[in-house]
Structure formats: C-alpha cells, structure tokens
Amino acid sequence: MSGVRVLVGTRKGAFILTSDGRRDAWTVDGPHFGGWEIFHLTGSPADPDRLYASQSGGWFGQLIQRSDDGGRSWSTVGNDFGYAGEVGEHLWYDGTPRPWEFKRIWHLEPSRHDPDVVYAGAEDAALFVSHDGGQQWTELTALRTHSTGPLWQPGAGGLCLHTIILDPVHSDRIYVAISAAGAFRSDDAGASWSPINKGLRSGEIPDQDAEVGHCVHHIAQHPSRPDTLFMQKHWDVMRSDDAGESWREISGDLPSDFGFPIAVDANDPETVYVVPIKSDSEHYPPEGKLRVYRSRTGGDEWEALTHGLPQSHCYVNVLRDAMAVDTLDPCGIYFGTTGGQVYHSADGGDTWAPIVRDLPAVLSVEAQVLP
Template sequence: MTGVRLLVGTRKGAFVLEAGPDRRRWRVRGPLFGGEVFCVHASSHDPDRLYAAVWSPWSEVVLQRSSDGGRTWEVFNNVFGYEGPTTAHQGFSGDPTPWQFKRVWRLASTPPAWGPEVVFAGVEDAALFRLSEEDGWSEMQGLRCHPTHERWMPGAGGLCLHTVLFDPTRPGRVYAAISAAGVFRSDDGGHTWKAANKGLSAKYLPEEQPEAGYCVHKVAMHPERPNVLFMQKHYGVYRSDDAGESWRAIDAGLPSDFGFPVVVHAHEPDTVYVVPITSDEQHYPPAGALRVWRSRDGGETWAPLTRGLPDRRCYVNVLRDALATDQLDPCGVYLGTTGGQLFASADAGESWRAIASYLPPVLSVEAVTLP
C-alpha cells in the first residue's frame, strides 16, 4: 500500500488530501468546483477514477469525474429525469408533494465481483439512478414507486437517498436507505424492492412499527460479512444479522442514541464507530465534547475515543457521510465536522489529530487506500 487519499466534500468545494502509509503528513489540494459537494467517490475498480456530485443554486447538479486521482476533472452526464408514473410523497405537513429532482447525494460503483463497473446515484427527492454510456442516467423506478412511497417524507436535509450498499458476495443485492422512509433491499440489481425496516422503532410516528417512514441516517456493512448491517437512525443505533430482514437496538451505553454516521472497521467486522450527537434539536456533541464511540463486540458495549479530540466547548456536528475508514493495518479512521476540521486516527481510533482546519463545513469524507 502506498498511502491514503481522502476525498472530502464541503459546502464550498471539494478537497483531496494524500499521505503515505504512515498517515502523518498530508498534502491538501482544493478547493475544487466551488459548489456544495455532497459526495466524492472512488471507483471500486480503479482508485484513480473519481466521481463528484456538486450542487450550486445556479446550475444545480453538476457531476464531475477524474481519471487521474483528482488532478484533472471533466463534467459528465448531468441529465436526470424521473421515469414512469408521477408520484407524490408527504411534505412536512403531510401534504401530498410531487416528486421533484433536486440533487445527487450519493454516487456508488458496483463491486468488482459483480463484473464491469456500473455507477449508481442516490438522489433527492429519493430515487435511484443507474448510469450507462448509451442511455445516460436511467431511473430504477421500482424504488420510488414502492407501495409505501406515499408515506415517505423529507428529513431536515430533504427526502434524500443517501446510502447505496452492494453485497459483494451476491451480485444483484443492493440496499438503499432514505431519510425519512427507511431501508429498502433489492435482490435483482435495483428493479424490485422490499422494505427492510422490521424491528425499528420511531418515537416520532403514531404507529408502533409501520412498514416505512423511518428517518434512517446511515447504514454500514463490512464487505466480508454482508448479511450484518449497522444503522444510525434518528434516535437509535441498530444492527441486523439477516440482511435487513430484522433489526435490534444496540445503543445501550451510548450517551445519546442520536447521531448521523456509522462505519465499520476495515478488518474487524464487529468493530463499529458512531458519533453521538445530543439530540435532533441540539446538533452538537453531548457536553460539548467531541467523541467517537467504538464498539468492538458488534454493539454489545461501547467506549468513547477521546485522545486528540476536543473535550470541551465544541459545538460542531458530524454529518452522515463525514466519517470514514481506510483499508490499512492498523485501520485509519477519519472524521469531518461542520466546523471545518478534519480529524484522522492512524490507530483505529485510539488517538486523533487535526489534519486540516478552517475548511468549509464538511459534508462527506471517503478514504481511498492506494495500491
């Protein structure tokens, strides 16, 4: 391994940071593009092939791609249109609101075990698109037209499809997570979908366990154990051991069950990281101390990671895509804040240091391990 490349999306452009395997000295490039960058994603087939989802009020979505690790970029297909029936979801007041394309939240490339790369885009208002050279972006409309769609509603960030996970051992199995709708699973490459929300609870809904309507903030999977999923929800950290068929809460011992990101250690499928946030009203760490909490037993017990993180008067948030791990050993963990800090740990979270400060608010971090 020659090092790590961090792909960082912020409210004002993207940044690319690179370091050698010791992860001590980081070179920072950027800002790139200028707009809000919700996602910078490296192809699972080629770490130098990058995709970025940029949004600005004027041009709205502009997708950029690079084939040289982010040194040069070109605009690629920006044309998105919903296909098939016109549908409506609930607005904040429950009012039927027609689907309207707003932005791209997530770009994800299929794993090499699936064959040639296909890029998917999760968008707001929630839908999944698939890119082909001939046809551009085409919607996998089975998801948006799922029988539960009339009860989907936006979270504070919008009705966004923010998580796309592929099961590398089972071509065709895709998970999509939507705030506020829940998790959906497809076993046929995204054509048909089933809701995968059994066992979740939603204090904010009158029904005890509806089929959909859950404000899922993020879902994570270890590629070598793809039937196990971890979820940070708007109130609740959960685990599924059966590919989303059922979920159980694993947040006992955390200082708050609210938060946004969740990631899994690269080499220990039972080591999970979350960043507890005080509440949905108070988007800052409990007691003003920024802590990453780690479980090394799949969520049975949790402990705070504190060395090098601010321990008082810290009122930043850590957004759903702003926590990432690399593939080195020991595993690197990276965290971006809405205060523009980027913290890195080269020892699986034991100790942290700021590798960049005064960036714009960080929206997303992806760590690419360079061969």
C-alpha cells in the same frame, strides 16, 4: 509503501488529502469546484483513479464531475436525472401530497467491479444508475414507485436517498436508505424492493411497527460479513444479522440516541464506530465534547475515544456521509465536521489528530488506499 487518499466534499468545494501508508504527513489539495456544494466525492473500488463528484448549488443546479486521474483533472459528465414515467406524489411535511421533484444527488456509489458503473441517490428519493462513467443516467424506477412511495415523507434534510450499499457477495443485492422512509433491499438489481425496517423504533411516528416512515441516517456493512448491517438512525444504533429482515438496538451505553455516521473497522467486522450527537434540536456533541465511540463487541458496549479530539466547547456536527475507514492495518478512521476540521486516526481510533482544520463545512469523507 501504499498511500491513502481522503476525498472530502464540503459546502464550498472538494479537497483531496493524501499521505503515504504511515498516515502521519498529509498534503491538502483544493478547493476543486470552489464555491459549489460537493455533496459527495468518491472513488471506484475497481480503479482508484476514477473519481466521481456530486456538484450542486442553489443557483445552477446539479452537475456530476468525473476524474480519470485521481483528481488532477475533471470533466463534466451527465446531469439528466429525469424521473422516468409518470411522476407520482409523496407526502410533504404537513402530510399533504406533493409531486416528486429532483433537487440534488446526495450519494454516488461506484460498482465494486466496473469503474464505468455508478449509482446515484437523489433527493427527492430515487435511485439512478449509469453504465458509461456517468454520461447517461437511468432511473431504477421500482424504488420510487414502490407501493409505499406515496407515504414517504422528508426528514429535516429533505426526502433524500443517502445510502447505497452494493452487496459484495450477492451480485444483484442493493441496499438503500432514505430519510425519512427507511431502509430498502433489492435482490434483483433494483427491479423490485422490500422495506427492511422491522424492529426499528422511531419516536415521532404513531405506529412503531410501520413498514416505512423511519428516519434512517446511515447504514454500514463489513464486506466479509455482508448479512450484518449496522445502522445509525434518528433514535438509536441498530444491528441486523439477517440482511435487514430484522433489527435490534445496540445503543447500549452511548451518551445519546442520535448521530449521523456509522462505520465498521476494515479489519474486524465486530468493531463499529459512531459519533453521538445531542438531539432533537441541538445537533452538536453532548457536553461540548467531540467523542467517537467504538464498540469492539458489535454493539451494546461502547468506549469513548477522545485522545486528540476537543473535549470542551465543541459544537460541530458530523454528517452522515462524513466518516470513512481505510483498509490498512491498523484501520484508519477519518471524519469531517461542520466546522471544517477533518480528523483522522491511524490506530483504530485510539488517538486522533486533525489533517486540516479550517475547511468549509464538511459534507462527505471517503478514504482510498492506493497501490
């Protein structure tokens, strides 16, 4: 029987949760890199034992760790994320220009085909790629130097490039999302980029049709329908059916217009999961009830999934990279909270249970199906 490995990055280290394909008994391994922030821990689709971790901290900066044996051992690889060429300026919170400055890697996205190829999304927003398993990093400068770059302004979490989608069909197509610049698409492997934010509505910018300035929180895609994208943003859940050329709101009857993660069911490209959060200032579940919402209609109509989740006095958050799906049938869904719980459902969201309850605040969750 196949197995599942769930990779969890937290404020104080990495944890690896494993189960067989039944997904009812879990082993918790960790912490790895105890005391360090693990912004993202993920595996290669081409080689599930090849893992990458973004390890960072305020004292000692950014490191990248690599495992070639599924997390049993780790090696430090390259951390030279220098911005190439002349470093320009973006807008600071107060609207004044500020030079780009590297702070950390938010997200690592390994190639679908080559375990040695991995992309890295940085704060301040930039996209890097490595072709040698993380030893050397090269910036794809056309993104940071896009003509709109001087207008990009950080969201509350920083000017972070947090989402990278490598298109499964168009080999040179890459999507990225940046808070709070918006979403961008390249059709030439990162040599040039176009903002893809038409139709987004963002309450705190004066021009709703602005090319950039939208606070995109996360984007999800189903590999069988790559031109359809689902977006959770600050204000609304959105959908595009033309590779981001246009977006329409699908928030429907959700209880809030805010949240961070969004995921698509592995077995149905019209089944989508979000975790509504109350904003603008609280950032916890509405009414203190932790609810995943599922739409089986590609949006607009949502149902609350509550069985096994706390329905009173729950004030945790679920961050943008902290929800994932596996590829088993029925689909497994996993999410981690800022309270340190990792919940899972092995039946498409109908019922939930904690795998582990008392980890440090969870920053990222990824799921792998093992042979």
